[in-house]
Amino acid sequence: MTVTTLPIPAEPPTPRPGSRAARLALPRAVDALKDLAIDHGVCIHPVALRRTDLATGRTELVDLPCGATLEAKCPPCAKRARRLRQVQIREGWHRADEPLPGPAPATPRQRDLITARAHLEFERAALQLTTMDPDDRAAELERIDTAIGAVEQEIAAEGLRGSIAPGRSRDAQGDEDGGPRRVRSTKRRQDVPDLPRQKVEARTVGRTYVGPDGVEHRPSMWLTLTLDSYGPVHSIHPGRPCSCRRWHTDGDPLLGTPVDPSKYDYRRAAWDAVHFPRLLDRYWQNLRRAVGWNVQYAGCVEPQRRLAPHAHFAIRGTIPRSMLELVATATYHQVWWPAADRLRYPIDRPPTWDTKAETWVDPDTGRPLATWAEALDAIDDDPDAEPAHLVRFGAQVKAKGVDPGTRDAERTIGYITKYVTKSAADCHTTTSDPQRAHLDRLWHELRVTPCSERCSNWLLYGVQPKKAHGRLRPGHCKGRVHQKTTLGIGGRRVLVSRDWSGKTLADHRADAHAWVKALLGITTEEPAPDTEQKPAVAWEMARHDDPDLPALEHRLLRAISERIHRRAQLNAARQRASGDPPRDVSATANTNMGETR
Numbered sequence: 001m002t003v004t005t006l007p008i009p010a011e012p013p014t015p016r017p018g019s020r021a022a023r024l025a026l027p028r029a030v031d032a033l034k035d036l037a038i039d040h041g042v043c044i045h046p047v048a049l050r051r052t053d054l055a056t057g058r059t060e061l062v063d064l065p066c067g068a069t070l071e072a073k074c075p076p077c078a079k080r081a082r083r084l085r086q087v088q089i090r091e092g093w094h095r096a097d098e099p100l101p102g103p104a105p106a107t108p109r110q111r112d113l114i115t116a117r118a119h120l121e122f123e124r125a126a127l128q129l130t131t132m133d134p135d136d137r138a139a140e141l142e143r144i145d146t147a148i149g150a151v152e153q154e155i156a157a158e159g160l161r162g163s164i165a166p167g168r169s170r171d172a173q174g175d176e177d178g179g180p181r182r183v184r185s186t187k188r189r190q191d192v193p194d195l196p197r198q199k200v201e202a203r204t205v206g207r208t209y210v211g212p213d214g215v216e217h218r219p220s221m222w223l224t225l226t227l228d229s230y231g232p233v234h235s236i237h238p239g240r241p242c243s244c245r246r247w248h249t250d251g252d253p254l255l256g257t258p259v260d261p262s263k264y265d266y267r268r269a270a271w272d273a274v275h276f277p278r279l280l281d282r283y284w285q286n287l288r289r290a291v292g293w294n295v296q297y298a299g300c301v302e303p304q305r306r307l308a309p310h311a312h313f314a315i316r317g318t319i320p321r322s323m324l325e326l327v328a329t330a331t332y333h334q335v336w337w338p339a340a341d342r343l344r345y346p347i348d349r350p351p352t353w354d355t356k357a358e359t360w361v362d363p364d365t366g367r368p369l370a371t372w373a374e375a376l377d378a379i380d381d382d383p384d385a386e387p388a389h390l391v392r393f394g395a396q397v398k399a400k401g402v403d404p405g406t407r408d409a410e411r412t413i414g415y416i417t418k419y420v421t422k423s424a425a426d427c428h429t430t431t432s433d434p435q436r437a438h439l440d441r442l443w444h445e446l447r448v449t450p451c452s453e454r455c456s457n458w459l460l461y462g463v464q465p466k467k468a469h470g471r472l473r474p475g476h477c478k479g480r481v482h483q484k485t486t487l488g489i490g491g492r493r494v495l496v497s498r499d500w501s502g503k504t505l506a507d508h509r510a511d512a513h514a515w516v517k518a519l520l521g522i523t524t525e526e527p528a529p530d531t532e533q534k535p536a537v538a539w540e541m542a543r544h545d546d547p548d549l550p551a552l553e554h555r556l557l558r559a560i561s562e563r564i565h566r567r568a569q570l571n572a573a574r575q576r577a578s579g580d581p582p583r584d585v586s587a588t589a590n591t592n593m594g595e596t597r
Contacts, residue, residue: 033556040567041076042559048542048549061542063555071421078421085420085494087508089298089413092501093314094220094404098204099502106160113155117164120148182376184336192330198292204499206317217403219318222412223299224398225283225328226310227272227391231264233257233306253432256305261441269308270445271335271389273488274481276301276309279333279391280495287327291319298496301489302419305428307442309489312416314402316500321399328397334387338375340450341388344462347448347475351459360464360472372453372466420494424487443484451479451490519573 015021034044043065052059068074069081092099106114124144127137155164188194209217232243234254241247244259258264272279280301288295299313345351351360351369359368370378379385402409419427430436450457450465456472458465465472481490503511517523542549 030553033553037556037560038075040560040563041079042556042563043074043077044556045074046552046555046559048555050540050542050546052538052540054536054538061549063559069421070423072423072426075421082417082420084505084508084512085417086413087512088496088501088503088505089314089416090409091503091508092296092298092496093316093402093409093413094218095205095316095501096208096218099499103161107158110155110158110160113151113158114164117148117151117155120144120151121165124148182380189332189334192332193326195286195290195327195330197289200288201293204294204296204316219401219403221315221318222398222400222402222416223297223313223315223324224310224396225280225313226304226394226396227276227308228394230266230269230308232259233264234259235305254434256307256428257434257438261438264441266441266445267341267449268389269442270449270488272391273309273446274449274451274490275333275335275389275391276489277491279331279393280311282333283327283331283393284497286331287319287324290323290327293317294499295319296497296500298416298500299494300416300420301491301493301495302427303424303487303489307428307439307487309424309487311495313495314412314416318401319399324399325397328393329395331393333391335389335391336376336379337388337450337453338370338379338458338461338463339388340458340461340463343448343460345460345474347460350474351462353470353472355470358470360459360468369459369462369464371464372458372468375463423485424489424493425485439484439487442487446488447475447482449481449488451477451481455479516570519577520569521573 015025037044043063045066045068046063047066049062049064050059051062065077065080066074067081068077071078124141127140127144130137132140152164206218206220209219211217234242234244234246234248234252234257236242236248236250236255242259244254248255284295284297296316297313299311301309301311304310345363349363352363353359354361354366354368357368359371361368402412425439430439448457448460450461453466455465456474456477459468459472459474479490480486481488483490501508
């Protein structure tokens with residue numbers, strides 16, 4: 001028996017000192033500076049603003065963080081944004097009280113203004129029923145409308161939220177073009193199960209459970225919703241092989257790609273991705289009506305390995321898993337658009353714009369394409385018309401309970417925000433040719449998928465989009481869903497309900513600032529507006545060629561030093577508050593003081 005000894009790979013030779021290869025192997029100073037800034041949480045793309053005191057004329061330059069939410073643009077700012085989202089999810093997940101109080105009643109002054117507005121409305125309606133001269137009526141209507149505008153300005157100045165009545169610029173029964181409003185039947189489809197419908201209570205807090213020992217428990221839930229399948233894909237299944245009859249392991253170049261690309265429904269995958277946000281809205285609407293209380297959620301939308309979007313949510317309170325699955329099965333979204341199942345014109349030969357008729361026409365016959373209104377009229381006149389697309393969830397719905405203050409809760413928060421700082425296309429790295437080909441095929445389908453009523457891609461299907469004009473470029477719509485980096489997820493990827501924590505991100509950021517200032521003993525009491533007037537200050541963007549604007553490298557060096565000193569101050573304040581002996585601040589270089597800026 002002959003034993004074959006594999007050759008040991010030789011180590012790369014050490015470059016000759018002083019050679020070009022040796023010089024190129026040295027670290028770059030610019031990269032080392034940016035890496036150090038990232039390690040200390042300093043924004044590497046600061047925005048330079050010029051602040052001018054209008055009283056004295058003194059100006060100074062102030063660097064503000066760029067505020068990027070993607071690691072590819074600025075890792076420190078993206079990291080701060082991710083941690084801020086985690087704080088928001090943590091504060092609202094297991095609340096035991098309602099986050100927002102109800103609105104205060106109107107003051108007597110506000111009620112008097114609304115009464116005056118009601119009298120003007122009555123006077124205007126009565127004037128329209130009179131038989132007076134049209135010119136005199138128009139003049140009187142103008143006078144009343146002017147008085148109505150003045151009263152509404154006073155109402156807004158008194159601090160009322162919202163408006164008393166909608167404006168008159170749009171017909172109450174029409175759309176923004178003045179035509180009749182299109183109303184479709186809200187009757188549910190016959191191929192979905194019925195859902196219970198209850199009156200939705202105003203509460204947002206879940207049920208409290210009392211154990212045999214008298215201890216109260218207020219658990220919440222974690223939920224994952226996915227889209228349907230578009231064809232078998234290579235994947236890892238516990239206890240059974242893949243549909244290709246092979247066993248895959250992590251890192252397999254085929255994972256996430258279709259078993260048979262020719263039979264994979266890329267068109268439905270693209271349409272589902274574009275309309276996935278509307279499907280999620282329908283789900284929460286149906287869930288609240290089914291359980292009878294205002295369910296609150298916070299989560300993130302991200303692509304699966306097969307590049308189809310799915311969503312992870314933290315839900316306040318508990319809901320039976322059977323109810324979550326039933327609502328997912330019964331939730332759908334119908335897209336009542338013109339038929340777009342087949343391209344009538346290729347991208348390289350689209351319809352042309354007729355400048356004289358100001359309309360899009362067929363490139364061969366010169367015949368005008370159907371307008372958007374004509375295409376919708378054809379759908380309304382057809383009693384057997386079907387929606388252009390129907391979006392549904394897949395059969396896989398994951399849900400589990402999570403107790404507050406446990407490691408599972410923190411781990412779930414980290415899992416929900418795992419890909420918040422990455423673009424959709426970067427959530428899963430494509431490392432093989434099959435994965436790149438799968439991504440390209442999906443993107444090419446997304447390029448020609450209509451994203452809205454005004455999308456220029458409608459011209460490829462023989463329909464002029466709403467408010468068509470000659471600057472449209474079929475196949476080159478600027479909507480986010482058509483970009484390769486979004487994979488069809490064009491809306492907001494972080495979804496938080498209104499009554500989740502009762503705070504916006506600005507409020508959470510202000511809380512972090514207030515905590516740091518309180519720990520350091522910094523007081524920022526503002527003077528009373530009646531006793532001292534704040535100086536007038538003007539802000540403007542600093543130009544890159546301003547002679548007093550230092551180079552970016554100098555600004556980064558100053559910011560790194562400032563961050564180190566502030567971190568040392570915060571560590572010292574923490575030690576004084578806890579009573580611990582002083583320690584070396586270099587050992588705590590990653591303390592998160594910079595996250596509060």
